[in-house]
Amino acid sequence: MPEPKNRTHSVREIKVKTPGGKVVLQFRRRKPKLAHCSSCRAKLPGIPSVVGRMSSLSRSQRRPERPFAGKLCSACARKVFMQKARSIGASS
Ligand SMILES: [Zn+2]
Known part of the structure; x- marks a missing residue:
């Protein structure tokens, strides 16, 4: 039975062969999912999927390094910029 801290789905079991030839069970934390665009749900490239190491x-x-980075993908951000430019141009 694994230790209580390892009895969770966020920890995965992997079998590792040691130099002595024994196969031992090791526990590794799963990587978190990639960040997604809040508009189209596409995966956001350029954002690392790390836990606790971000700082x-x-x-x-x-x-x-652009507005809406980490929230919207580049295509959706471009649509927002165009929408804003249109609304500014229409009002003046
Ligand atoms: Zn998007």
């Missing part, structure tokens, strides 16, 4: 990364490694 050690530099700011530019956490998400792309």
